[in-house]
Amino acid sequence: MKRRTAAAAAVAALALTACSNASTEGKAGPAAPPSVITSTPPPVITSAPEVAYTPVPITASIQCTGADTEFSTPGEAWSGAYSLCEGTVSGDKLSPKEQQALTTAYGKGDDGDISPLGTLYSMCAQNATDSFGYLEDAGSPEQIAEVRGALLLCPDHPQKGRITQMLAGAEKDNRLSAEGKIFGSGVLTVGKDVQPGTYVTTDVTNCYWERTDRNGNPIDNYFTAGAARVQVTIRASDYSFNSEDCGEWRPAE
Incomplete structure (x- = not known):
């Protein structure tokens, strides 16, 4: 009887060992910790601070036929007697007087085109005895407006009185022509x-x-x-x- 019991115990121990081996067979070891993926942040792009633009005042350059020098203002040319001058301007900051002269002469608003201002400056520099004489012969409305704009730019022109008188005559002639009281062939x-x-x-x-x-x-x-x-x-x-x-x-x- 005892032998059977010992044998049975041995069998039972073997069975338990087998079961223990079977339960652990195929099991993985402890799991590895998850990998951490890191990324480099994009570089921070910084721009230079914007600098406010400062408008540049107008400057003029006037060349008159017969003059040995270049003038920067019409008044510098008045000591001579120049009948033909050409002017250019640079800059972009119009004075109120310059803007009024442009508007009167050409009907221009503040559209950024300042080149006609050079023409007005050149007209202001002309101081010959025959300057603006075309107003006596055929002063068109466009010519009258241009001369009036120039006089706004240089109200101290030495021949302002003579020019103003010719302007009045030209305006009268234009009116009479429109009324059919000045006519040709x-x-x-x-x-x-x-x-x-x-x-x-x-x-x-x-x-x-x-x-x-x-x-x-x-x-x-x-x-x-x-x-x-x-x-x-x-x-x-x-x-x-x-x-x-x-x-x-x-x-x-």
Whole structure:
């Protein structure tokens, strides 16, 4: 009986050992700690602080024909008698006077284009006896505006009085032309192209004029090979007035 018990115990011990080996077979060892992935942060890009832009005041460079030096202001040229000058400007900070001159001369606002200011500075530098003489012959509205802008830029111009007088005359001529009271050659309809009145022209050669009725028949006509002064009265009852080689007709004074 004891032998069987000892044998049974031996068998039981072997069984327990087998079970213990089976339970641990195939098991992994202790798990490795997880790996830590590190990344390098992107570099911090810093920019230089913005510097506020400071506008640069306008400076002028004026060259006049016959002058040995370059002028930086119109007044420097007034000691001479220059009839032709050219000017350029640099910078971008207009003074109130410069902005007003540009607006008056060219209708320009603050659009950044300051190049025409050089023209106004060059006009201010001109101080010859014949400067701005074109205003007496054919001062267009554009020319008048430009000269007025220049005078705003240089209100102390030595010939301001003379120039102002010519401006007034040119403006009057433009008004009379628009009203049909200053006119030249051609066939003109009375009341539309030309207004009734008495007109004169001067220093003419081979001048011919005629007043006509609605049917084109002459009411009166005239011809001269040369004359210092020719006068005609156009009536409201005339249909047309025609002149050839008579120059410019102006209201008689």
